[in-house]
Amino acid sequence: MMLSYFQRLIEILPFFLKGLKMTVAVAGLGLIIGTLFGFLLGILRASDKKWLTWPIGVYVALIRGTPFIVQIFIIFFILPDWGVQLDAFPAAILAMSILGAAFICEIVAGGVKAVDRGQWEAATSSGLNIIQKLRFVIVPQAMQTILPPLVGQYVLLIKDSSVVSVIGVMELTRVGWLTVVRIPEGLMVFSLVGVLYFAISYPLILLSNRMERKMSLGQVRL
Amino acid sequence: MIKFEGVHKWFGKLHVLNDINLHVTSGEVVVICGPSGSGKSTLIRCVNRLEKFQKGKLWVDDVPLHDHGVNLTQLRAEISFVFQQFHLYPHMTALQNVILAPVNVRKMNKAEAADLGRETLTRVDMADKFDSYPAQLSGGQQQRVAIARGLAMSPKIMLFDEPTSALDPEMIGEVLDVMVQLADEGMTMCVVTHEMGFARQVAHRVIFMDEGELVETGQPDSFFDNPQTERAAQFISKILTH
Ligand SMILES: Nc1ncnc2c1ncn2[C@@H]1O[C@H](COP(=O)(O)OP(=O)(O)O)[C@@H](O)[C@H]1O
Ligand SMILES: [Mg+2]
Numbered sequence: 001m002m003l004s005y006f007q008r009l010i011e012i013l014p015f016f017l018k019g020l021k022m023t024v025a026v027a028g029l030g031l032i033i034g035t036l037f038g039f040l041l042g043i044l045r046a047s048d049k050k051w052l053t054w055p056i057g058v059y060v061a062l063i064r065g066t067p068f069i070v071q072i073f074i075i076f077f078i079l080p081d082w083g084v085q086l087d088a089f090p091a092a093i094l095a096m097s098i099l100g101a102a103f104i105c106e107i108v109a110g111g112v113k114a115v116d117r118g119q120w121e122a123a124t125s126s127g128l129n130i131i132q133k134l135r136f137v138i139v140p141q142a143m144q145t146i147l148p149p150l151v152g153q154y155v156l157l158i159k160d161s162s163v164v165s166v167i168g169v170m171e172l173t174r175v176g177w178l179t180v181v182r183i184p185e186g187l188m189v190f191s192l193v194g195v196l197y198f199a200i201s202y203p204l205i206l207l208s209n210r211m212e213r214k215m216s217l218g219q220v221r222l
Numbered sequence: 223m224i225k226f227e228g229v230h231k232w233f234g235k236l237h238v239l240n241d242i243n244l245h246v247t248s249g250e251v252v253v254i255c256g257p258s259g260s261g262k263s264t265l266i267r268c269v270n271r272l273e274k275f276q277k278g279k280l281w282v283d284d285v286p287l288h289d290h291g292v293n294l295t296q297l298r299a300e301i302s303f304v305f306q307q308f309h310l311y312p313h314m315t316a317l318q319n320v321i322l323a324p325v326n327v328r329k330m331n332k333a334e335a336a337d338l339g340r341e342t343l344t345r346v347d348m349a350d351k352f353d354s355y356p357a358q359l360s361g362g363q364q365q366r367v368a369i370a371r372g373l374a375m376s377p378k379i380m381l382f383d384e385p386t387s388a389l390d391p392e393m394i395g396e397v398l399d400v401m402v403q404l405a406d407e408g409m410t411m412c413v414v415t416h417e418m419g420f421a422r423q424v425a426h427r428v429i430f431m432d433e434g435e436l437v438e439t440g441q442p443d444s445f446f447d448n449p450q451t452e453r454a455a456q457f458i459s460k461i462l463t464h
Contacts, residue, residue, distance in 0.1 A: 118309035125270055126323035126375065127299030136322055140313050 009188065012179055019175030020196050026171055027161040027200075029093045031154055034100020041101060042108025043134060056105065063102035068163045071095055076167045092164035092171075100157050107153060111146035112138060144215055151208035155201045162197075172196055223248045223379060223410050224269055229278030231264060231434075238264050239275060240434040248378075251411045253421040253442070256431035257457060262414040265431065266381045269412065270301040283378055299327050302372025306384040308364045310356040316343060316367045317352040320374045328375065335374075342370045346400050362393030369400055380404065382413040416461050418446055430454045 045056045063071065075098075076091045086094065115138050123133040165174035176193040180186050224246040231239035238261045246252050254262050267273040269282055271294055280287040285297055310319050320342055321335040330338070340352060346366040356364050365385055372380055382401065386394040398420050405411060405424035415421070421428055421442045428445040430438040430453070438445065438454045449455045 116309070118305060118307055119311065121272055122303075122305065122309035122311070124272065125298055125301070125303035126371070127295045127327040128323060129295050132326050136326065137311055141311075 005185065005188070008183060008185060009192070012183070012189070012192075015179065016172065016175055016192055016196060019170060019172040020200075022169060022171040023158075023161055023173075023197075024200065026089070026092045026096060026164055026169060027158045030096025030100055030161065031157060033093070033097035034157070035104055035150075037097065037101035038104025039108050041105040043112055043139075045105055045109040046112035060102045060105055063099060064106075068095070068099055068160050069166060071099065072164060072167055088164075088167045088169045091167060092161075092169045095164065096157065096161060099160065100153075103153050103157070104150065107146055107149050108142070111142035111144075114145045115141045148208055148212040148215055151204050151211065155204050155208070158200055158204075159197060223250070223283060224412070225279075225281045226268075227279040229268065229275050229280055231261075231268065231273065231275040231277075238434050239268070242278070242436050244429070244436060244439075246410065246412060248410055249408045250426050251405045251409075251413070251424050252427050252429060253425040254412060254414045254429045254431060255416055255421075255457070255461075256437075260431040261434040262431050263383050266303075266383060266412050266414060269379070269381055270298050270303055272303070295327070299323070299375060300377055301379045301381060302375055302377040304365070304368050304372055304380065304382045304385050306387050308356070308361070308368045308388070310364055310368055310371070312356050315353045315355055316348060316359070316370075319356070319367060320371045323371070324374050338374055339370075342374045343367065345373065345403075346370045347396070360393060361389045362396045365389065365393075365397045366400055369397070369404075373404075377409075379410045379412070382411065382415065384414050384416075386415065386417060418461065422446065430457065432457070 041056050041059075044052050045060075047053060072091070072095045075095050076086065076088065079086065079091075119137055119141065120133065123137040128136070161171065162173035165171055165177065168174070172193055176189055180189045183189070224244070226242045226244040229239055229242040230237070240261075242265065254265065256262055264273055268275050268280060268287070271287055271292075275288075278288065282297060283300060285292055287297075310316075311322070314322065317336065317339045321330075321332075321339040324330045324335045324338060325332060328335075340349075343349060343352060346369055348363060348366055348370065351359060351363060351367075354363075356367070359367065369385075385401070386397050389397065394417070398417060401411070401413070401420065402424050413420075413425070425442045427439055428442050429436060430445070430449075430451075432453045438449065438451045440450070445454070446458055449458055
């Protein structure tokens with residue numbers, strides 16, 4: 001009995017590892033692109049130009065205020081009506097990027113706004129241009145506020161990536177669904193899914209906690 | 223070097239600079255004083271365009287700031303500003319603070335800039351603190367690093383906004399000493415301060431502001447001992463009694 005249980009586990013494991021790889025690919029690419037755009041939008045959102053902050057605010061509110069599953073459906077099923085036909089994998093990455101950028105934008109904007117105005121003034125006075133000011137003075141300081149919630153957000157986004165299973169991307173959650181209808185060991189299947197998500201998330205949770213502790217002690221130096 | 227001609231500035235409805243006319247020549251040290259809220263900070267912040275003004279003309283080093291299309295970063299590289307609250311970059315060492323602009327604005331190479339940085343920090347008597355972070359320095363030391371940061375750009379003009387007001391009394395002297403030394407070397411300086419001793423020692427002119435107006439200007443000794451306007455007299459009696 002036990003033996004066959006483990007045999008089954010060994011049997012399905014390769015399939016799950018493939019799913020894990022896909023989850024890492026979708027979440028990883030989505031997070032990288034989402035982070036790039038999140039920083040760009042976040043920095044713009046922290047400016048005092050209404051014509052810049054307002055449209056970004058609308059975008060963020062729309063994305064944060066609607067279920068991720070609806071966003072994916074729109075990208076995968078509705079965009080083709082407008083002439084943009086995407087396969088499941090690129091559609092999933094696009095959806096993850098749009099979602100990630102919205103949340104990360106808010107975190108980054110908060111961090112940039114938390115930097116003392118005097119830092120901007122000192123950097124401006126010394127003749128640095130806007131890119132130099134951001135790169136050498138503002139962003140390094142904002143990172144202290146940004147990093148802990150950013151890593152926490154990564155964990156949430158990785159878990160949200162399970163939603164892309166609905167458009168047929170063969171990631172961890174979908175692998176779980178497909179397996180559970182074939183074999184009787186339902187608990188084992190979803191425990192395995194859970195354990196594999198946890199294996200990605202937990203190091204990030206540890207990292208986030210550590211950074212939070214360090215930030216509160218003011219020890220982090222970038 | 224700096225020439226205000228009929229400059230007006232409003233913050234919303236608040237008229238913070240009211241018809242400012244002022245000419246500061248090269249090498250001149252001008253002390254600006256006046257009650258809190260009278261527009262002193264705003265006045266000197268116009269000089270490096272940290273603040274805009276709505277009306278009038280202002281030339282700085284022959285650059286017309288009232289014109290559109292002035293290259294502001296280029297202008298600011300020639301003018302150093304020292305803040306009341308220092309505003310050192312907290313994530314950088316003293317030396318890194320000092321060489322950031324020389325490396326990135328003046329495009330000096332790193333080794334050359336580091337030499338310049340150490341030399342400049344030595345000038346403000348901070349030779350033993352090159353690698354200290356701002357949080358590890360006293361207020362007086364931080365302000366001297368901030369002055370070195372300005373000096374390292376070899377500016378044509380240095381602006382000081384109450385550079386000693388945030389300092390414990392025992393640290394004021396060390397900062398003023400550095401400023402006196404700069405004045406003696408011929409630096410063009412506009413200094414917002416109520417340090418009368420400093421004004422008497424090095425200022426060529428004292429300017430008194432009240433409610434956005436430039437009310438009185440005079441030689442330091444005659445201004446402090448024999449003010450011409452009622453408002454200035456009242457102000458001087460106040461700073462004398464506390
Ligand atoms: N950014 C600002 N927005 C609105 N009002 C301001 C701003 N900065 C300064 N003021 C106002 O302008 C007036 C002059 O300020 P300031 O130049 O700082 O005076 P001082 O340096 O002489 O104390 C004050 O009434 C102040 O409240
Ligand atoms: Mg002031």
